[in-house]
Amino acid sequence: MPTIFLARKDVREMLNMREILEAVEQAFRNHAMGKADMPPKAYLSLEQGDLRAMPAAVSGAAGMKWVNSHPQNPSRGLPTVMAVLIVNDPATGYPLAVMDATDLTAYRTGATAAIAAKYLARENSRTLGIVGAGKQAYTQLMAHAELFDLKLVKVFDLSAVATQKFIQSFPKFNIQATSLEDTVAVDILCTLTPAREPVVEREWVKPGTHINAVGADGPGKQELDPLILEEAMVVVDNMEQAVNGGEINVPLKKRLYSTDQVYAILDEVVVGKKPGRKDAKAITVFDSTGLAIEDIAVARLVYEKAKALGKYLTMDFVEE
Amino acid sequence: MPTIFLARKDVREMLNMREILEAVEQAFRNHAMGKADMPPKAYLSLEQGDLRAMPAAVSGAAGMKWVNSHPQNPSRGLPTVMAVLIVNDPATGYPLAVMDATDLTAYRTGATAAIAAKYLARENSRTLGIVGAGKQAYTQLMAHAELFDLKLVKVFDLSAVATQKFIQSFPKFNIQATSLEDTVAVDILCTLTPAREPVVEREWVKPGTHINAVGADGPGKQELDPLILEEAMVVVDNMEQAVNGGEINVPLKKRLYSTDQVYAILDEVVVGKKPGRKDAKAITVFDSTGLAIEDIAVARLVYEKAKALGKYLTMDFVEE
Numbered sequence: 001m002p003t004i005f006l007a008r009k010d011v012r013e014m015l016n017m018r019e020i021l022e023a024v025e026q027a028f029r030n031h032a033m034g035k036a037d038m039p040p041k042a043y044l045s046l047e048q049g050d051l052r053a054m055p056a057a058v059s060g061a062a063g064m065k066w067v068n069s070h071p072q073n074p075s076r077g078l079p080t081v082m083a084v085l086i087v088n089d090p091a092t093g094y095p096l097a098v099m100d101a102t103d104l105t106a107y108r109t110g111a112t113a114a115i116a117a118k119y120l121a122r123e124n125s126r127t128l129g130i131v132g133a134g135k136q137a138y139t140q141l142m143a144h145a146e147l148f149d150l151k152l153v154k155v156f157d158l159s160a161v162a163t164q165k166f167i168q169s170f171p172k173f174n175i176q177a178t179s180l181e182d183t184v185a186v187d188i189l190c191t192l193t194p195a196r197e198p199v200v201e202r203e204w205v206k207p208g209t210h211i212n213a214v215g216a217d218g219p220g221k222q223e224l225d226p227l228i229l230e231e232a233m234v235v236v237d238n239m240e241q242a243v244n245g246g247e248i249n250v251p252l253k254k255r256l257y258s259t260d261q262v263y264a265i266l267d268e269v270v271v272g273k274k275p276g277r278k279d280a281k282a283i284t285v286f287d288s289t290g291l292a293i294e295d296i297a298v299a300r301l302v303y304e305k306a307k308a309l310g311k312y313l314t315m316d317f318v319e320e
Numbered sequence: 321m322p323t324i325f326l327a328r329k330d331v332r333e334m335l336n337m338r339e340i341l342e343a344v345e346q347a348f349r350n351h352a353m354g355k356a357d358m359p360p361k362a363y364l365s366l367e368q369g370d371l372r373a374m375p376a377a378v379s380g381a382a383g384m385k386w387v388n389s390h391p392q393n394p395s396r397g398l399p400t401v402m403a404v405l406i407v408n409d410p411a412t413g414y415p416l417a418v419m420d421a422t423d424l425t426a427y428r429t430g431a432t433a434a435i436a437a438k439y440l441a442r443e444n445s446r447t448l449g450i451v452g453a454g455k456q457a458y459t460q461l462m463a464h465a466e467l468f469d470l471k472l473v474k475v476f477d478l479s480a481v482a483t484q485k486f487i488q489s490f491p492k493f494n495i496q497a498t499s500l501e502d503t504v505a506v507d508i509l510c511t512l513t514p515a516r517e518p519v520v521e522r523e524w525v526k527p528g529t530h531i532n533a534v535g536a537d538g539p540g541k542q543e544l545d546p547l548i549l550e551e552a553m554v555v556v557d558n559m560e561q562a563v564n565g566g567e568i569n570v571p572l573k574k575r576l577y578s579t580d581q582v583y584a585i586l587d588e589v590v591v592g593k594k595p596g597r598k599d600a601k602a603i604t605v606f607d608s609t610g611l612a613i614e615d616i617a618v619a620r621l622v623y624e625k626a627k628a629l630g631k632y633l634t635m636d637f638v639e640e
Contacts, residue, residue: 062364095404
């Protein structure tokens with residue numbers, strides 16, 4: 001029984017946003033019903049960055065993503081974040097596949113935000129705002145376009161080059177480069193920046209807006225005026241991770257926000273344990289930190305595809 | 321910069337016990353001096369087994385071993401334990417190598433016990449006892465033979481087939497199949513069984529014996545009469561792991577032993593912070609549970625060799 005090895009280019013050609021949306025939503029349903037497991041991450045601190053192990057089991061697959069973060073990498077011509085993911089057979093532990101998980105991570109993050117918007121944004125949402133036109137912008141647009149009939153996409157980035165590259169990458173969409181304040185005036189807003197100070201002001205946010213706060217993924221990071229959280233219906237992907245490094249982490253530390261104010265965990269909303277949007281005028285916020293169950297659910301999909309295609313590198317890896 | 325992929329057979333041909341003894345002892349020295357790091361393992365429980373992530377950083381390498389334990393696997397023709405290890409460049413997080421770590425684990429476990437014996441056994445030790453002639457017996461003999469001039473090796477296993485196979489595998493050694501009680505009457509004893517009840521009785525252990533208690537690696541497992549621990553100078557590889565599942569775990573739960581009675585952590589003995597054997601008549605026990613720093617130290621060695629040999633499979637794995 002050989003192990004399949006999938007490099008970044010191999011994985012990329014198998015990623016399909018529609019399928020990923022289904023797999024990730026199913027993983028949240030499973031988790032809400034106790035059929036998926038996600039133990040705490042293991043962190044390894046290094047002088048110039050860190051590495052973390054993100055293990056999870058979902059229906060039909062177990063595995064682990066091993067991902068670094070080295071902020072000085074771009075100056076050496078390397079990406080800040082690189083991820084290797086191992087998929088195991090839960091019944092035997094056999095390593096079925098080893099794959100690059102860089103693009104997979106971007107896709108699952110976009111998919112999860114769009115799933116949150118499905119339950120928290122207004123049903124007739126037609127405008128999408130993108131603050132930060134880096135890599136994550138692409139999969140956010142792809143994911144939301146699958147679930148919403150987007151008439152207009154607004155984009156803001158400090159880099160005009162990044163903004164233009166993003167616009168040109170999606171010729172079929174009506175995308176406009178707008179000011180930061182104007183970008184916020186949309187039905188669904190995605191904040192995708194590495195900010196450590198709020199970039200979205202309270203008065204810019206119109207009633208009825210849903211915000212996917214995706215950028216904050218570590219202690220000290222934040223993108224939203226804490227007043228927004230104060231007023232909004234806030235849903236987190238995972239309480240422990242959100243407290244540690246999600247959008248709520250800085251307001252919590254400054255005692256401007258309390259975990260009692262969090263409305264729900266995303267999986268509770270997905271299975272209907274807690275209702276989604278109730279009021280067309282409410283502001284809703286999804287605090288995304290990224291979960292291992294999302295990774296393993298998508299990796300299972302990629303593994304099944306790769307096995308069916310039968311054209312990728314395989315090796316008797318653990319055999320005697 | 322490609323990633324190197326090393327299957328089990330590739331790794332096996334690069335494992336050299338003398339080099340591994342040096343690498344593992346250096347890792348313990350580094351750890352004692354705060355130059356190696358080993359965060360807690362992440363455990364993923366599954367219906368029929370478990371998976372665990374064992375991350376560590378040693379001088380020059382970071383990485384993680386992802387290893388399963390599925391006790392029912394042999395009935396399906398699969399090993400109980402299979403391990404995949406990723407070696408990263410600590411400066412950038414780049415995944416330098418992905419390798420099978422099954423044999424590597426057996427070698428580092430043997431090496432660590434022999435290093436413990438170097439400091440805790442009598443210098444003129446000439447006889448080695450092996451209780452349990454499974455896979456671990458082979459690397460225990462190889463490792464101790466590098467550091468001691470072994471005149472006689474005694475072996476006991478419930479399976480005569482396993483015993484004979486072990487003896488025939490080392491034609492250059494004077495190995496005798498002996499009774500359990502007689503096997504214990506040696507200078508250095510290695511217990512390598514999956515026992516959950518003591519198999520070594522107090523009255524069999526002669527003054528001056530060093531015991532490597534290697535079998536207990538999970539809650540409920542034990543190999544030694546608790547009276548042995550009571551009287552012995554006990555050294556553990558890691559206090560947290562030993563308390564959780566090492567030789568001391570059952571006596572601790574039964575309140576027959578206390579962590580205050582543990583003499584030292586192995587790295588303290590290796591760097592001389594605590595002296596090793598002081599008394600020729602003392603009984604010493606090394607409680608081995610297996611550390612991630614041992615794995616990563618050996619994996620670094622294997623990676624460096626593989627890179628120099630240049631003949632193994634490489635792939636642009638995380639590249640765009």
